[in-house]
Amino acid sequence: MRAQETKKNDITKKVSFTPLLRRWWVLPAAACIIILGVYVFLIKPGMAQSDASRKKTGAQMRSIPVTVAAVKKGDMSVYLTGLGTVTPLNTVTVRTRVDGQLMDVYYREGQTVNKGDMLALIDTRPFEVQLAQAEGQLARDKAILANARIDLDRYRVLWKQDSISKQQLDTQEALVRQYEGVVKVDQGLIDSARLQLSYCRITSPITGRIGLRLVDPGNMVHASDGSGLIVITQIQPMTVVFSIPEDSLPQVHRRFKTGVQLPVEAYDREQKEKLATGYLLTIDNQIDTSTGTVKLKATFPNKQNELFPNQFVNARLLVDVRRGAVIVPSSAIQRGPQGTFVYVVKEGRTVTVRPVSIGEIQGGEASIKTGVSPGESVVTDGADRLIEGAKVEPKRGGGETSQKDR
Template sequence: MEEFLISRQCLGARAAGPIPLLLATLIGLSGCDRLQPPAGAAGPARQPPAPVTIAAAVEKDMPLELHAIGRVQPFTTVTVKPQVSGQLAQTHFVHGQDVKTGDLLFTIDSRPFQTALEQAQATLEKNIALMNDALIEAEWQENLQERGLGTQRESQNKRALAESLKAAVAADRAALAKARLDLEYCSIRAPGDGRAGEILAHPGNVVSANETALVVLNQLSPIYVSFSLPERELGRIKRAQSTGDLQVRVEIPGEEQAENEVGVLSFIDNAVDSATGMISLKGTFGNANHWLWPGQFVNVTLTLGTRRGAVVVPSAAVQTSQTGQYVFVISEDLVAESRPVVPGFAVGEETIIETGLRAGERVVTDGHLRVTHGTRVVVREPADVGQPAPASRPDTHP
């Protein structure tokens, strides 16, 4: 029967021509290839282990620090203005000079004020003489009245004149004191310690009392550094400050110094900025060497205390997902486990882990992109970080 069918197929092939016969032969061979697997095949290959670098979580004491960008402010700023009007006669310092309280800065032409003083003195002396004479006449007139030789009205007039001249003398004494004070104001002195800025008025200029700015003095020692922190940190700051002074350190970006300038937190603003959600603070620094300068931007570190026995990992180990923050923990058999954690303070390149990790556990610090939960890994040396991963053989473990 099979021979008969084959003969019919062959006859049909001959009848149809050579081209259909060739197509039928090729289709048949292709179907046979799909049905028979190649010899020696071992099934689909597994993914190679992901190359990563790891670090162990350690337990140690960590400072609790907050970081911000700050700006240096002078401790005091005084704009020196004259208290009398006149022509500026002389300048007794150079701009940029450090001055002390009471140092002579400017003098105003004092001749008009000296003349006014002498005039006030003369007026006082004249009125004193008139007052003394009026008092004598008042007493004399009162004696006459007692003896019946004068009227009460005459006595009252003499006494009124004497009292009027006594008041005039008091006014003259005040005018004399004012003239003497104006003469002193011709010598303009530094109201406090500081560094002088640019001189704004020069000899020959006519200056107006309480209007013309002569120079600005900035006190550089001590000095303030102002900075802002998010309002969520306010509670931590207040709790830490209740136990004592809080240390503030600053460093100037791009400048190398032997050690950071250290001061104390001296001011917390009485309100949070509703537009930014930030709270303003100030630190006070001795600045004896004038290392900090007004207007300068600095990096600020506010230390709230020290966390004893904190579990710490490199900050690069902490990753963020839609459900929160996590780390990849590597088991003894080099399998990655995605574990949620609660990070705390970050200090430098290290982060405190509040919950979710124990000291000694190993976490991935580089190579996260190729790692998921349950991924097998191969550990690279830290020196290999950033270099192409070495070729790995397929994992043939069952």
């Protein structure tokens, strides 16, 4: 009996303590949640703001090394660039004008020849025979003509004496005119034979450079051959055909109409070496609708043979010169949501953001319409670490510290 009561009391105590234990764990958990919320919404943002403030303050207090350059005033050249191909003014494929055996050549491959120089010789013997035949026929017909004229003179005397009829005189006059025509035909045959004979001597039609030999001596050549004997290319002067956007055409056309020679520079494929300098020769008469570009042709003296036919080049056309422009290095131009700006170094080695309006960008330099003045210093390297009011350690482009900002 006691054992049953004792067991019953233990069960009653266990049941009565269970709610108390549950309530005891709820309170600490709620307190932890409240503390965590206060930290997340109140304490942490304040700490983040404090860190940002300290970062900003540190940036303002710590000197950041930067490279600077002075804003200058000067003349700025405005260029238009385009891809071009070197094109010779004249390229001639020398062909024979008569059929015959190629007897000899008088040139070397790659040689520069002048107009009229002897290049090759075709067998002249067949044409000399034809010329001799034509000359013999002319001599015979001239003799016949002379005899007919003598007879005509006799007929005229006899007709005056009323010894022959007028019809006989007219017939003799017609015969003389006929022989005169035959003599003219013979003279034409002689001229043709001489011309054909002259074609056996092949001369250069232009001054230029000879390419590789296409036919060797001893071969039979014909006027109908398509390949020809040699190719001669005029290399002085040389031209470059290049294209520019059609939007730039009015600017170029206005300058070209004034008669001023517009300089053109030819650079190599990598745009590292300037090959030659010339001037604009002409503008094409139509725009290529498939590319939206127009072709221009420039001429170059090519005295040192800097340009080679069909060579790929980059052409730069000088279209204008901006006089008295405010110029900064193009690396100083920064771009942001509010537009273009530069970092200007003020006295005390601090920087300020200055919005600028850009004109032209050419060859690593930019002309500025508004925003900076000559003599000011702008940051060209290290701008990615700067903010408004940051302290800097200015250095010129050569690496030396700016004396002005010390």
